[in-house]
Structures are given as structure tokens and as C-alpha cells.
Amino acid sequence: MWIRLRIADLETIVHYTGIFVAGIGAVMVVPLATAVLAAEWAPAMDYLLGIGVALVVGLSMALVRPAQHRITHAHALMIAAFSWLACSLVAAVPLAFSPNYASYLDAVFDALSGLTTSGLTVVSDLDHMAYSHNMWRHLTHLIGGQGIIVAALSLAIGLRGGAFALYLAEARDEKVLPNVVNTARFIWFVTAVYVAAGTAVLFVLNLVRGMVLSRAGLQAFWMVIAAYDTGGFAPQSQNQLYYHSAIFEIVTVTLMMAGTLNFNLHAAVWRGNRKEIFRNIETRTLAFSILAISLIVSLGLAATQYYDAVPSVIRKGVYHVFSAHTGTGHQTLYPSQWAGDFGQLAFIGILLAMGLGGGMSSTGGGIKALRVGLLFKAISNNVREAISPRSALVQTRYHHIRDKVLTPELTVSVLIFFTLFVLSYVTGTIVGTGYGSPLMDAAFESVSASANVGLSTGITGPAMPTGLKLLYIVQMWIGRLEFIAVLALFGYVLTALRPSRTS
Template identity: 25%
Template sequence: MRRVVILRVLLLLLGVFSLTMVIPLALAVVYGEGDLIRPFMAPMMAVLIPVLPVAILTRKQPIRFSASDGFLLVFFAWVLICLLGAVPYYLSGHIPRWADAVFESVSGFTTTGATVIADVEIMPRSLLFWRAMTHWLGGMGIVVLTVALLPLLGIGGFQLVKAETTGPEKEKITPKITETAKILWFLYLILTALESLLLWAGGMDWFGAVTHSFATVASGGFSIRNDSIAAYNSPWIEGVCTVFMLLAGFNFVLLYRLFQGKYRDILNNSEAKAYGGVILVSVGVIALALIPGSASPGEAVGKAFFHTASVLTTTGFAAADHNAWPPAAQGVLFFLMFIGGCSGSTAGGIKVVRMLVLGKQAGNEMKRFLYPKGVFTIRLNKKVGRKDVVYGVAGFVFLYLLVVLIAALIVSSAGVDIFSSLNIALITLGNIGLGLGAAGPGAIFDGLPGYVKGVLSLVMIAGRLELWTAFVFFSRDYWRQWGW
């Protein structure tokens, strides 16, 4: 019975997702890109033909599943959707190798932003729009979108959202998870529309404004220009992207409360204050390092803000070649690659709150040396934190660093130098897409062997799902629940 429910939900998820291909399909017609009609139509119909009868025949049957079922559902949903999303790239012929098409699709949906395309400016517009859409759909979460659209998933829907969303603790805005999902997606839409208007006002055409908004609000990084945001050479565009990258890296639940006028929730939130502190310190250090070689202090501060936002929020846009920056500035960016954005945001990485918890616990351990009989606890949001949160964070960070090291070793086996291998591992697991060395601005991953791209694709999905959802399958206890 559990297998039937899981198969049914997977089909429904794929069905909802396949309908999103209607938009690039329509653009292919509008732009006269007739050869792109079949690459979008074929996968969409291949999914809808078996899904529609299942949806109609089982529409009145309730869906119930446990937390362990939710992990399985979310992981396989992401894998299948990434595979389905690769089909238009492959059938179009613009990415002729299947491994490359899958890598590009996974990079898009996980909002990583690493690419195998050497020249995006010659790509058809409908395919570029699909590429940007994969960011936007993956940013807030494909499963969260489905939960918002299909009330029938409201029963047990929190198990799906819990397995997909970011951060050590999951928080709902309203008692009903479907209402929470709708509110979060509405906020997501508002931010996307607002940024699109501002970018359009700054000189971008509507296509560029929308696609870059998709990439910014999702903390993705795919651009329709080879030189990313640097191609526009516009302080206005860089400023708008900076603001919205920082908003995308902030907790969306807190953003909603901010719009409600609940400012005290922001002021009392430990992660929000730490997020602001990391930004200000990083910008200050980078700006001081850049001022001697910049045209003006204002330019140095602008570039420092942009790249701090880009790396910290794991967006991966580039407004300059930071490989040419002074070592101190590069060192700050490398440090930011380990942090990531806030929990409950579209950003990847370890997350600010986890680093904050570890920092507070390190302080407590030092106090324990001075006062062996003392009892010390961490405080978050002016409340005493639970010990199980500390244990969970410690386990997560250990697993995170272990995966980075293993992935770096696998990349280095392809002949990549160890520093670049470490950067590639960091930017794929953290869904950053932009690093240092060979993984810096303009990096193309087309030259990596197929087995490395396959491993990195799995690493990107694991990073997007916060590791536990992907690695729980390696637990013997998990499979015992299934009687295996």
C-alpha cells in the first residue's frame, strides 16, 4: 500500500511539473523556434498521458504517508524531475551529450548555476527561458509548489515540505501547510515581479529582466549573457541584483512577518542579526582590499556588496573577475562559501544559523574549561536552545565537510588541481555555482569526464535537500521500516 501511494504521488508531482513546459513551448512558437516545439512537447505528453487517468481515477482517495515516506518521495521526485528537465536540452541538440544535459538540468533545479554551455548567447530564447525557469521552480521548491496547488496533498503534506526545505528547524506561517506554501509562493512571485520591473527600468529588455529575476530570487545564477551581470556594466542593475540576492538569502518566514509589520520578530532573531553582521564585516574587509586598485571607494564598496551577496546567498552571479582580486578579498569569499544564507531561504550552504549554533557551543566549551561544574546552554532568539539542535547541527556539518572532501578527491582524479577541486566540490554541494581558481567567473564544466559530472549532479541534489534527505537511504534502520 505504501508503494502504491508513493508511486501515485510521484506521478502527480511529475504531472504538475510537466505542465510548466507549456510556457517555454509557447515562447518557442512566439519566437519562431519551430525546432524547439518537439523537445518540449514530447516529454510533457509522455508524462501527462499516464498521469491524467491516475489523477482522475484516484482523485477522491486520501493520501497519507509517514516522515520516512516523505524522504523517499522528495528524493525520487527531485531525481525524476531533474531527468525530465534534461530532455529538452538533449532533444534540441544544443546539449548533445545526455550526461551534460542532466548536469545542466540538475544545476538549474538545485539553483547551483554551474554550466556546461560555453556560449549561452547563441542559445534559442525558449531554451534559455526554460533554463531560467528551472532555477525559479527549484528555488522555492517543486514539492512546495505542488503542495500549494494540490489541496489533496494537504494531509501529510508537511512531511514532504519538511524533507525539502532548508534549515535545522522547519517553521510554518499558518497551521495548514497548504496555506503556508501558498503564502510563501505568493511572496516569491511578488519579489520576482518587483525585481523584473526594476531591472527593466534599468535598461534590460523584458526577457533579460525576467530570466535574471528568476535566477536572483531563486539564488541560482544562470545568466543569458556569457559575462553574467558584468556584461551590462550598470551600477543600477548590480545594485538591484544585490538587494534581491540578499532578500532571497533571508528567511522567507521572517520576510513575511516583516511585511506584516512584525519588526520585533526580526530584531529578536539571532540568525537575522548574524546574517547582517556577516554581510557588513565581509563587505568592509573586501572593500578595504579593493580600494587601492579601484577607480573610487564607491566602486569598491559596490563590487564588495555584490560579490558578498552573490557568494553568501549562493547565487553565483559575477560582476567582476574576483580571481584577479587581492588574496584578502578572495579569502573572505572562500570563507563565505562555507556559510551560505539563512534557513528557510532559497540559498544553499551550511546556513548561518548552523554556524551560529556551532560558534555558541564552542564558546560554551571554553567556559566549561574554566568552570568544570557549570551548566551552559546556547540561546537563540532570546530563548534557551535545545541540545538536540546542537547535536543535529554538529552531525550535519561533519557530513557536509566529509562530502566536500570526497567530492574534491573524485574531481581531482580527473586531473584537476586540488584547490580547484575543493572549490568545485564546495560550489556544487553548497549550490553556489561560483568559486575561485578554475571554478571562478566564466567557468565551464563541459571538460569534466562524464563520471565526475554524474557524481557532481548527485552532490548538487544532496546539497539542495540538506543532505539528510539524500543520505538517510544509507541507514540500515531506514530500510528496516520497509521490511528489507
């Protein structure tokens, strides 16, 4: 049974969505400042307009009176689903005015890809993009990765009650600290530490390699937030390949792993519980899966004509397994190389890594390691039940921060998410194939979009059909919010359209 949406509910949703939209406008001050400092006057105009539009739209929405009662779980789902879309539409405004985007839709594609930390891009002539536009593109990773809603929470802007519901609606599974605002602040603290440390290391590396000061700093910062937020954008068209550096790759892969780690784990380890990282079901699943898939990819590459040498296996094979599994999507291959010289076995390995995805309560996407781990626990539980006497009570325990029992409800939830993700992967593949892409390419791109990874076989680009752009936009949006919020939105819209029965 669906609960009908009343006008009062709608007002609440519009009000809170407006706050987030206005927030996007406020953050646009950073690219504006970049434009002014770099004397990029054309983009400076774009950001003045962007800020104006975002603030006026956002504040107008915020003027709508919210409901007097607390935000319910249903409200939170709607707000999350709406906010991500509304924020993308607004974040795209300045990009749409840059010569690098052919249309507003293209700008929306990149804004949403950035906010969902996917990294697929339809930009053109990226190598001549303004610093300010690149700043904004990469900042969307930071805003979206740390969570539009978490961002708002950390500033504790008037979300009395229901803050936790919002936090959950944004596909974050649990509180790290007893208080939601503290949780949000901790998430930002971890981010600040990693971003500062990573930027410092890459900045020095870039300087040593002879880059000019400003470019060394900006590119270090951008690549670090793209890697840490498991995003995948890069300031140059060759993506990570532009840098031609093994050290650069080691640093970014380390950041990718940090970014895909559950914030609860960060909290446990930073409290001094160092063993947690080795005992946790999620890190164990991730470690096992990355190792197993790396073996598959290595076996695949060893049989290829071009990538059979050990350095190639590591820098083209293992590197991309990490990039795919963490949901980042930085790549050091040209898109056209995936389907050919990389070999089919290695290709499937990368596909699998993307689909499984990173950690819960992180910026990673995909099915996520905790669910994969629990799925295997559930299977083993079933087998044990089958071979035990009927009277025996079979119980499976797992360790995630503390020891927990695998309940039937949890198993069902895991299976539902698993099925939804696979459905999305398959649907996208079918549609992509319908548009004339080869099956494997379509599958790769579909999984990459749904799991918010960003690796590309070259289907994604400014010239792709509008239908495909819309498909990947929906996949990235729905995958980031883990279906429920978006499906609930559809459900409400459908019930609202259905004529009410007079009983």
C-alpha cells in the same frame, strides 16, 4: 536499525513522485508559449515532446495506488529525494534536443543545477540560445527555488495528510503559517511581489539603456528570478558582467538578500513585526558574517595589483561576497580570473561565504546562517559551563521569531549538519583534485556545487570529464536536500539489497 522498504511503501513513493513529474510537464507550457510567440519552431517541437514525455511518465507513475495510510516521515524523505532527481531527468528532455547541450547528461546537469538553484552550467554557445530554452532554464530556478513540493502544496493537489512531512523533507525547517497549504501560498505571494517589483525595475532600466522591448522584458524577468531564487543562471555567457551596470548589480544584490531571507522572517515583517529583522539570530549572523567576510575580501583586494581601487573593491569584492553568501552565484568576473588576479585572501573569503550560505527556509544553500549562529551560541554555552560552578544551570537563549532555549538536541543537530556539509565540501575537493584540477579551483567548485551557489573557476563546462559532471550533480542534489533525504534513500537501497536474516 533500518526499516525495510515494503512494496506498498514503494508504490506510495512512485505515486507521489509521478504527480511532481507530471507537474513539470504542465509548467513546460510556459516555454512552449514562449517558443510560439517568438516563432522559434524548433524549440517548440522540443517542448511538445518534453510535455508529452513528462505527462506520460508522470501520470503512469501516479496511476500506481498509494498506501491507504498517511504519508510517513520516511515516505516523505524518499519522495523528496526521488522527486528532485526524477523532475531533473524529465526537465532535461527538451534541453537535450537544443543544440546548446552536447549530451543528455549535460542537459540533466543544467536541469538539476537549475532546480536546486545552483547555477553551475555546462551550456555552450549560450549567447545564441533560443528564448524558449532560456525561459525554461530560468523557470527551473523558480520551480526548484520555491520548492517542487511547495509548488504542489500551494495548488493543494491531493496530498491528504503527510503534507507537512513532505515539506520538512524538502529541507524546510518549519511552517510559516499554522497550515501547510497556507504556508505554501504565502511563499508564493512573497515571491510574486518580489519578482513583479524586481522585473518592473530592471525592465525600466533595460529600456532606458536602449534595449528592444521584448529583450528588455525577458532579460529583466530572467535575471530577477535567477537573483531572487538565489540561482545564478543568466541568459548570456558573460553572466552578470554582460550588463556592465552598477545599478543592475544593486538591484540584483537586493533581490539576492530578499531571496536568502527565511520565509518565517518575511512573514514576521509582513505581519508588521518590523523589529524582527534586526533581532533575529539568523539576520544578525548573516549581517555579521557578510560584513566580516567583506572586510577579509577588501583587505585581500587592496593588496592586489588590479582590484585595489575603491570602486573595484565594491563591485568585484563586496558584490561577490553577497552573491556567494546568499547562494546565488551571479558573477561579474571571468571564471579564469578567480585563481589569479583576484588574490588568494579574497579568494578564500569568497570560498568561506559560499560554504556558510544563506538563510533556513529560503532558497539559499550551504550550512545556513541559523546553524552558524547556533554553533557559536553552543560554543559560548560550553565555555560558560566550563567556567561556572558545577551546580550552576547554564542556559543559552536565542531569538528566532520568538525567544528559544538552545537545547542539547539542537546543538547535536547543528553539529551533524555542519559536519555533513564540510564532509561534502572536502570530498568534492579531493575528487576534483583527483581529476587534475588545481587544489584551490577544485575546492571552489566543490563548495559552489554543494552549497548550491554556482560561482565557477571554469572547471565546470561542457568539456569537463563525465565523472566530474556526475560528482557535481550528486553534490548539488544532496546539498539541496540537506543530506538526510538522500542518505536515507541510500540506506534503504542498501538494506533492500542485503539478504534478509531468517530468525
